[in-house]
Amino acid sequence: MDAQTILDVRDLKIDFHTEMGVTRAVDQVDFQLKKGRILGIAGESGCGKSVTALSIMRLLPKPVSRIVQGRIMFDGVNMVTLPINELHRIRGKKIAMIFQEPMTALNPVHGIGKQIMEVYRLHFPDFSPREMTTAAVRLLEKVGISDPHQVMKKYPHQLSGGMRQRVMIAMSLACEPQILIADEPTTALDVTVQAQILALIKDLQRTSGMSVILITHDLGVIAENCDDVVVMYAGRIAEKAPTTTLFKHPLHPYTKGLLTSIPSLAREPKTILPTIKGAVPSLLNMPEGCRFASRCPRVENICRKKVPQERRMDQNHTVACHLADA
């Protein structure tokens, strides 16, 4: 792990035990988060992007899911095997997380102020109540809330979606984390509010120098906010590259398919969109070999037999495809 890497995920495998059998939701996932960078994890529903994010914080639902293999190295320790009491010192303090639906992530029966101060009570027990209040007010100001004293007294249901997400971000920043994991932070919000929240995250990242993992299904959000991208498909990584490279020279057929199927503003209206044929195979019944094989326009025999390993095509550009060529 070089000095620039702050989080190193290696060969991660996560199983889910369901009524219908054991499924591997995340398989051979391998990526690095660099200091001060925004890493985007993109993919469609069920591709394992949220499961990967939750596993970093060890928040996977128990006992149905289990990390069966792999390491998640942060600050010289392996998060996968860390005892729970030591994990508590990292969770929320050094690595923080925000979620898609701020209404369900906030506690409805406690005021906003109390919920923010709870973070300080946990991680900085020697703060006096007054110090906690000042710190909480400063945080709310930092996330662009103009009347922090008023908001502190309110309950989550009294705030709008955008305000709730700002409060969530304020809470996650309370301990000045080194890593912020944002799992679809703007999916529940309107476009104009989404633009505000993303600008805020980017701004906070720039001023604090923290690293961010941004999980989203929206490639537009990735293009505008991330430095690097990981594209996931059916539990595996399809492609990894710096954002500009990925959008300019996508190598994996899945990435290419995704990019061309977006109804972009530049496209002539009422024309037929290119599509990816078929559907994502069920996790319970994954094909041997490449998981994208059944939908791939370039499929060959080898794709159905052998799992493609990640190949380095360029310094920072890797792709898991037998046939991709630079």
Place this chain on the structure above:
Amino acid sequence: MVILQVSNLKKHFPVTSGVFLRRTGWVYALDGVSFTVNKGETLGIVGESGCGKTTLGRCIMGLYAPSDGQVMIQDQDVSRLTAKQRKHLALNLQMIFQDPFESLNPRQTVKDILEEKYIIHGKKTKNLTSEIARLMETVGLLPEMLSKFPHEFSGGQRQRIGVARAISLEPEIIVCDEPVSALDVSVQSKILNLLLELQRTMGLTYVFISHDLSVVKHVSDRIAVMYLGKIVEMADARDIYKNGQHPYTQALLSSIPLPDPASNRDRIILKGEVPSVEHPPSGCRFNTRCVHVQPICRQTEPELRKNATDPNHVTACHFFI
């Protein structure tokens, strides 16, 4: 040919409180909306949550009785129909819903779901089964799937069933309320293609409601942008994206994240959020968030005015040239 005409449509919902449900205010969900839709065209309705786009769709369907104004389809006022006339109208007016999980009865097989329409309208014939099988093929599903239940399908397939149900009686107008927002990108493009294809082959007219501007632009001939119960701008799809006049349209366009890291456009990031529909601001409803706001905007409400060069382009802003 005008097939659907909406004039000065208003829908106000009462806000009640207390044990006796005393009315304490009104939610102005739709506050004077007018437009026409021609046969075979798609009118896109776009706006953020609370702008009234879903209420508009439901008023067109006759699911809500308007507080004022009217919806005319083939010279009939939708809100003033007898039950019999309303049933007859259903042959020509159908809807596709947002959530393909909730809009299909989980206890019915696909065959039952699709057959129901024919039975209700007394169109059950001997070769109904083959007709339904053909319908399945039209929307890209296999006829063998007819005996399955909705939960056995993926989101995209379920939406295809929803589409099949809507087109089964060969209607003229379909109101699509966020038909692809619950779907993944790769599935979304397939449903959009299906809708475009069906429009071409069946000559359908769509009212396409969505919060996603890229999607709306892709399917529409004309687009109406709504804000707090009013249309703020309406123009041809190409025109609105190239030449949007209203400050809200411009802000909305610039907040769409583009899948192109090389684009270096100036972004307009609006301050604040949509005000409550219960207490809309006086004057122009957008004045609390507008970057160009002037005193007149807080006093007088701007009317929709035609563009000097293009009569199809209307904008409700005091400062639009």
